[in-house]
Amino acid sequence: NAGVTQTPKFRILKIGQSMTLQCTQDMNHNYMYWYRQDPGMGLKLIYYSVGAGITDKGEVPNGYNVSRSTTEDFPLRLELAAPSQTSVYFCASSYGVRETQYFGPGTRLLVL
């Protein structure tokens, strides 16, 4: 039981490039989340999903897209990367919206 896994661990992007951050959970959780955490700051919700095929925006969705084709996977897509997207991205999952969230190890992204 690996929990929540994220790839890659670290990535440098040039301005305007695109990439997909991968997130997989093996706990059969319905809910999945993407957060970003800027240096010294708290977590901000980007997108979340309540189940396969259902996604919704969080607090800071601009510049990102998500999809949820399976229960296990919840990739985050960055189109036209900007320096403001330099951050650490955490994926999390939970059984229900009020249940404990389990976080992945994070992806550190640097946009230059």
Added chain:
Amino acid sequence: LAKTTQPISMDSYEGQEVNITCSHNNIATNDYITWYQQFPSQGPRFIIQGYKTKVTNEVASLFIPADRKSSTLSLPRVSLSDTAVYYCLVGVSNFGNEKLTFGTGTRLTIIP
């Protein structure tokens, strides 16, 4: 959206009891209060969750007054390894779409 308010930082000596308070004036009737701990370069991890009165587990206690407009996380006899950021999370209901909001976090530093 309702927001939570926590002290930005706290210092404490080893062996003391630490209490961190979170204000959540607009908490909804069905919302739970959850606390997470985050070490540097790691994702947050669950500490404790409660709805009212008092909850205790092997690492912490959570005190919630009758009006539920605040909650207090209590860490007994802290050690250096308790140095971390602590987040208060309150479920938020908005026209049926539940969105969770992390607080600003409290940076706890344990002094030898």
